[in-house]
Amino acid sequence: SGGKSSNTTAAGGGSSSAAAPAAPAAGLNTPVRDGKFEFTVTAVDPGKPTIGTGGLSQTAQGQFILARITVKNIGAQAQTFDAGAQKLTDQQGRQATASSTAGIYVDSKNFLAQINPGNSVQGVVVFDVPKDSVPATFELHDSPFSGGVTVAAK
Numbered sequence: 001s002g003g004k005s006s007n008t009t010a011a012g013g014g015s016s017s018a019a020a021p022a023a024p025a026a027g028l029n030t031p032v033r034d035g036k037f038e039f040t041v042t043a044v045d046p047g048k049p050t051i052g053t054g055g056l057s058q059t060a061q062g063q064f065i066l067a068r069i070t071v072k073n074i075g076a077q078a079q080t081f082d083a084g085a086q087k088l089t090d091q092q093g094r095q096a097t098a099s100s101t102a103g104i105y106v107d108s109k110n111f112l113a114q115i116n117p118g119n120s121v122q123g124v125v126v127f128d129v130p131k132d133s134v135p136a137t138f139e140l141h142d143s144p145f146s147g148g149v150t151v152a153a154k
Contacts (some may be wrong), residue, residue: 025137025152034149035142036075037115041151042122043068044135051126052105062130064102067138067153071113072120079142081113081121087139087148088127096133102126 026032031040047063065088071081084100103126113121129135135153 025150027152027154030151031072032140032149032151033074034140035146036073036077036079037081037140037142038072038074039140039149039151040070040072041067041138041140041153042070044153047129047131047133051102056105058102058105060102060128062128062133064099065127065129065133065135066106067125067127067135068122069125069140070120070122071115073115073117076117078114078116081115081123082141082144083112083123083125085141085144085146086125087141088129088135088153089137089139090129090133091136092133094130094133095139096127096129098125099128102128 028041028043031038045066045068047065048060049063050057050059051064052058073079083098083103086098087095089095103124106124106126113123115121137153138151139148140151141148
């Protein structure tokens with residue numbers, strides 16, 4: 001009977017933690033906050049096989065998904081936006097980290113942008129995902145170690 005009690009507790013714990021992510025994620029053009037940054041995903045570009053122009057281009061392993069994001073520093077000190085700390089989860093549950101290398105080809109100025117308090121930058125975060133991948137959510141972070149905030153890709 002003690003074993004059954006443990007299983008019930010484990011199931012209850014699983015239900016509680018599963019209930020939290022079930023809350024609807026913010027969508028496009030809705031500001032969300034993580035740490036000292038406020039993020040607004042303004043657009044998601046359809047998959048592209050290559051990015052860049054001419055000799056300065058990169059070919060995707062699968063396809064490139066481009067997330068257009070505004071990042072505002074809501075803290076009291078300058079902070080660096082690290083595009084490489086951002087994540088995409090597709091409709092099949094596969095997670096990809098942003099491609100820092102590919103990001104340079106579309107938006108080099110904001111790859112590692114230091115943002116002063118109260119200021120905003122607009123940038124593009126690039127993800128290299130499988131060709132059959134359809135973005136479901138983005139997980140945005142003010143640093144690689146922050147908890148992150150989820151935004152729906154629609």
